[in-house]
Amino acid sequence: MLHKMLSYRFLGPILLIIVLGYFVAEMLGFGFRQPVFLPGKTSSAHHQIEIACDVCHTPLGGVKQEACLDCHKDALKADSDSHAIKVFNDPRSYALLAQIDAKKCVTCHAEHIADKTGNKVASVPDDFCYACHKEITTERASHKDFSMDGCTASGCHNYHDNQALYENFIAQHLNEANTLALPRVPARNMADIHRQQATPPLKTLIGTDHDGISSANDAGIVQDWAASGHAHSGVNCSDCHSLTKSGAVAKEWTNKPDIAVCENCHKKETKGFLNGKHGMRLAVNLSPMTPEMARIPMKDNAHNKELNCNSCHSPHRSDTKEVAVEACLTCHDDSHSKAYINSPHHQLWKKEITGELPVGSGVSCATCHLPRLPEKEHGLESILVMHNQNMNLRPNSKMIRSVCMNCHGLGFSLDALADPALMINNYSTLPSKKINTLNMIQGRKIMKKQSSSDDLK
Ligand code: HEC
Ligand code: HEC
Ligand code: HEC
Ligand code: HEC
Ligand code: HEC
Ligand code: HEC
Ligand code: HEC
Ligand code: HEC
Ligand code: HEC
Ligand code: HEC
Numbered sequence: 001m002l003h004k005m006l007s008y009r010f011l012g013p014i015l016l017i018i019v020l021g022y023f024v025a026e027m028l029g030f031g032f033r034q035p036v037f038l039p040g041k042t043s044s045a046h047h048q049i050e051i052a053c054d055v056c057h058t059p060l061g062g063v064k065q066e067a068c069l070d071c072h073k074d075a076l077k078a079d080s081d082s083h084a085i086k087v088f089n090d091p092r093s094y095a096l097l098a099q100i101d102a103k104k105c106v107t108c109h110a111e112h113i114a115d116k117t118g119n120k121v122a123s124v125p126d127d128f129c130y131a132c133h134k135e136i137t138t139e140r141a142s143h144k145d146f147s148m149d150g151c152t153a154s155g156c157h158n159y160h161d162n163q164a165l166y167e168n169f170i171a172q173h174l175n176e177a178n179t180l181a182l183p184r185v186p187a188r189n190m191a192d193i194h195r196q197q198a199t200p201p202l203k204t205l206i207g208t209d210h211d212g213i214s215s216a217n218d219a220g221i222v223q224d225w226a227a228s229g230h231a232h233s234g235v236n237c238s239d240c241h242s243l244t245k246s247g248a249v250a251k252e253w254t255n256k257p258d259i260a261v262c263e264n265c266h267k268k269e270t271k272g273f274l275n276g277k278h279g280m281r282l283a284v285n286l287s288p289m290t291p292e293m294a295r296i297p298m299k300d301n302a303h304n305k306e307l308n309c310n311s312c313h314s315p316h317r318s319d320t321k322e323v324a325v326e327a328c329l330t331c332h333d334d335s336h337s338k339a340y341i342n343s344p345h346h347q348l349w350k351k352e353i354t355g356e357l358p359v360g361s362g363v364s365c366a367t368c369h370l371p372r373l374p375e376k377e378h379g380l381e382s383i384l385v386m387h388n389q390n391m392n393l394r395p396n397s398k399m400i401r402s403v404c405m406n407c408h409g410l411g412f413s414l415d416a417l418a419d420p421a422l423m424i425n426n427y428s429t430l431p432s433k434k435i436n437t438l439n440m441i442q443g444r445k446i447m448k449k450q451s452s453s454d455d456l457k
Contacts, residue, residue, distance in 0.1 A: 049284050049286065068105040068106075075391065080162075082159065082162045085102075096132045100128060108123060108128070121394050127147075130148040154435050155397055158395050158397065163401055167441055167444070170438060171445055178412040179412070180407055183361060184360040184406060185403070186360065186372055187359055187372075188383050188384070188385065189382055191232075194233060197380075198234075204234070205234055207223065211236050211237050211238045221316050228319070240261050240262075257315075258308070269387045273388065278307045290304055290306055312327040324349075324370075325340070337426075339428060343428040345364075346363075348361055349367075370387055371385075371386050372384070373402060397414070400414065411434070
C-alpha cells in the first residue's frame with residue numbers, strides 16, 4: 001500500500017498538497033512558527049528568543065545572514081574580528097571557502113541540532129581551523145607538536161576576538177607582576193559631565209520641590225528621591241512618571257514608568273541592556289525575561305521577578321552600590337555566583353564600600369560583568385557602565401583587557417581565565433598552571449633579536 005502511495009503517480013499531488021498547505025497555514029498566521037516545529041534544542045545563546053522565529057527565519061523558513069548581522073555586527077566590529085567577512089574577499093581565499101564557507105555565519109553557528117548547539121558557542125568540530133591552516137604545524141617550529149583541535153584551547157587563539165592574544169600585544173606585556181602596584185578600575189563620571197554641560201546650570205531639588213501628584217506622595221518615596229542623584233541633578237517625579245509632560249506639572253500620571261522613560265536620558269545604558277542577555281527578550285518585543293525561563297541555576301523565590309532597569313536599580317534611590325552584588329544574588333544561584341562572597345575580590349569590594357580602600361579598588365560582580373568603559377558622549381570622553389553582560393563573557397579572554405588588566409598582569413590574567421576551577425570558585429585561588437603562550441613569544445623575541453644582530457655583522 002505504502003509502496004503504491006509513493007509511486008510517482010501520487011508523489012506529485014502529495015507534494016502539491018504539502019506546499020499548498022504550508023502557504024495556507026502561513027497566511028492564516030499559525031504557520032510553522034511554533035516551538036513544536038523546532039528540530040532540536042536551541043542554543044543557550046538564543047533559547048530566550050527562540051519563540052520569535054521570525055527574527056532569524058524568512059517567511060519560507062531559511063535563515064537570513066542579515067538577521068545575524070543586525071544583532072551582532074557592531075560587536076564583532078568592535079572586537080576587530082580576525083576572520084571578518086572581508087578577510088575572505090581576496091581571491092586566494094576561494095579555495096579555502098570551498099572547504100568551509102566562512103562568509104556565512106550559519107556554517108559555524110547552526111541552531112536546533114541536539115548534540116551540537118547545547119551550551120557551545122559554535123557548532124563546528126574543535127579541529128575546524130585545520131581546513132585553512134594545516135600548514136602551520138610545518139611552517140612554524142614552535143607549533144610542530146600541536147594537535148589541530150587545540151588552537152582555541154587554554155587561551156591561545158580565538159576565531160573572532162584576539163585582542164588580548166595578538167603576538168605584539170603580548171610582547172608588550174611580558175613579565176608583568178601578578179597584581180599591579182595600583183590595582184584600580186576607572187571612576188564613573190557621567191554625573192560630573194552632565195553637571196558641567198547643563199545650561200542653564202542645574203538646580204539641585206529638595207524634598208519640597210517634588211511635583212508628584214498628591215495621591216502618589218508617599219513620604220518614603222519622596223525621602224529616597226530627595227537623597228538620590230536624580231534629585232541632585234534636577235530630575236523630578238514627573239520626568240519619569242508623566243506620560244504627557246507639560247511644564248513642571250504631570251498631566252497624566254503612570255505608576256509604572258517603563259524602560260522607554262529611562263532611555264530618554266540613558267541611551268547607551270539602555271542599548272547595552274537590550275543587546276545583552278538580560279534585555280534580549282524585550283529587544284524583540286517579547287515579555288520581559290524572568291528567572292523561571294533560565295537554563296542556569298536561579299533562586300527559587302525569584303522565579304517571577306521581571307528583568308528591566310528596576311530589577312537591579314531601585315527606582316527612587318539611584319545609589320549603585322547595592323546594585324553591583326546584592327541585586328545579582330537575588331536571582332543568580334550557580335556555584336560561581338555563590339562562591340563570590342568568599343573570594344578575595346569580595347573582601348576588597350567590602351573595603352571600598354566602607355571607605356577603607358579608595359574608589360575603584362573593589363571587585364564586584366558588576367566590575368567584571370558590567371565593566372566601566374570609555375565612551376565618546378557629547379564630544380567628551382566619559383566612563384560609562386557597559387550594560388551588556390555578555391559583551392565580554394565568551395570567550396572569557398575578552399575580559400582581560402576590559403577588566404583584569406586594570407589590576408593584574410597579562411600573564412596572570414590569561415592563566416586565571418584558562419583555569420576552569422577558578423571559574424567555579426570565583427577566582428579565589430591562584431591559577432594551577434601557567435599557559436605556554438608567553439614563553440613562546442619570549443622565545444620568538446630572543447630569536448628575532450639574534451637574527452637582527454646577525455644581520456648587522
Ligand atoms: C536566533 C535565530 C533563530 C531563531 C529565533 C529560530 N531559528 Fe530556526 N534556525 C536557525 C538557524 C541558524 C538554523 C540553521 C540554518 C542552516 O543551517 O542553514 C535554523 C534551522 C531551523 C530549521 C531546520 C530547517 C532549516 O531551515 O535549516 C527549522 C525547521 C527551524 N529552524 C525552525 C524554527 C522555528 C519553528 C523557530 C521558532 C519557534 C525557530 N526556528 C527560531 C536560527 C533560528
Ligand atoms: C534579535 C537579535 C539576534 C539575532 C537575530 C541573532 N542573535 Fe545571536 N545573540 C543575540 C543575543 C542578545 C545574544 C546573547 C548576548 C550575547 O552573547 O551577545 C546572542 C548570542 C549569540 C552567540 C553566543 C555568544 C555567547 O556569549 O555565548 C552567538 C555565537 C550568536 N549569537 C550568533 C548568532 C548568529 C550566527 C545569528 C544568525 C543565525 C544570530 N546570532 C542571530 C541576539 C541575536
Ligand atoms: C568558520 C567558523 C565561524 C564563522 C563563519 C562564524 N563564526 Fe562566530 N564563532 C566561531 C567560533 C569558533 C566562536 C567561539 C569563540 C572564538 O573562538 O572566537 C565564535 C563566536 C562567536 C560569537 C561570540 C562572541 C565573540 O566575540 O566571540 C558571536 C557573537 C559570533 N561568533 C557571531 C558570528 C556571526 C554574526 C557570524 C557571521 C558574520 C559568525 N560568527 C561567523 C566560529 C565562526
Ligand atoms: C575558512 C578558512 C579559515 C578558517 C576555518 C580559519 N582561518 Fe584563520 N585565517 C584565515 C585567513 C584567510 C586569514 C588571513 C590570512 C592572512 O592575513 O595572512 C587568517 C588569519 C589567522 C590568524 C592571524 C591573524 C590574526 O588576526 O590573528 C590566526 C592566528 C588564525 N587565522 C587562527 C585561526 C584559528 C585558531 C582558527 C580556528 C579557530 C582559524 N584561524 C580558522 C582563514 C581561516
Ligand atoms: C528616575 C525615574 C523616577 C523618578 C524621578 C521618580 N520615580 Fe516613582 N517610580 C519610578 C519607576 C520606574 C517606578 C515603577 C517601579 C516598578 O515598576 O515596580 C516608580 C513607582 C512609583 C510609585 C508606585 C509605587 C509602587 O510601589 O508601586 C509611586 C507612588 C511613585 N513612583 C512616586 C514617585 C514620586 C512621588 C516621585 C518624586 C518624589 C517619584 N516617584 C520619582 C521611577 C521614578
Ligand atoms: C530626565 C532625565 C532622566 C531620566 C528620565 C532618568 N534619569 Fe537616571 N540620571 C539622570 C541624570 C542627570 C543622572 C546623574 C545624576 C547624578 O548622580 O548626579 C542620572 C543618574 C542615574 C543613575 C546613577 C546614579 C549614581 O549613583 O551614579 C542611575 C542608576 C539611573 N540614573 C537610573 C535611571 C533609571 C533606571 C531610570 C528610569 C526609571 C532613569 N535613570 C531615568 C537623568 C535621568
Ligand atoms: C543587571 C543589573 C542591572 C540592570 C538590569 C540595569 N543596571 Fe544600570 N547599573 C547596574 C550597576 C551594577 C551599575 C553600577 C556599576 C558600577 O558602578 O561599576 C549601573 C549603573 C548605571 C548607571 C550609571 C551611569 C553610568 O553608566 O555610569 C545608569 C545611568 C544606569 N545604570 C542605567 C540603567 C538603565 C537605564 C537600565 C535599563 C535599561 C539599567 N541601568 C539596567 C546594574 C544594572
Ligand atoms: C531579576 C533577576 C536577575 C538579576 C537581578 C540579575 N540577573 Fe543575570 N540573568 C538573569 C537571567 C534570567 C539570565 C538568563 C539566564 C539563562 O538564559 O539561562 C541572566 C543572565 C546573566 C548572565 C549571562 C549568562 C550566560 O550564560 O549567558 C550574566 C553574566 C549575568 N546574568 C550576570 C548578572 C549580574 C552581574 C547581575 C547583577 C549586576 C545580574 N546578572 C542580575 C536574571 C537576573
Ligand atoms: C573576577 C571577575 C568575576 C567576578 C567578580 C564575577 N564573575 Fe561571573 N564570570 C566571570 C567569568 C570570567 C565568567 C565566564 C567563565 C567562563 O565561561 O569561562 C563568568 C560567568 C558568569 C555567569 C555565567 C555562568 C554560566 O554558567 O554560563 C554568570 C551568571 C555570572 N558569572 C554571574 C556572576 C555574579 C552574579 C557574580 C557576583 C556574585 C559574578 N559573576 C562575579 C568573571 C567574574
Ligand atoms: C580592581 C582591581 C582588580 C580587578 C579588576 C581584578 N582583580 Fe583579581 N585581584 C585583585 C587584588 C588586589 C587581589 C588580591 C591579591 C592579593 O591578595 O595579593 C586579586 C586576587 C585575584 C585572584 C586570587 C589570587 C590569590 O592569591 O588567591 C585571582 C585568581 C584573580 N584576582 C583573578 C582576576 C581575574 C581573572 C580578573 C579579571 C576577570 C580580575 N582578577 C580582576 C584586584 C583585581
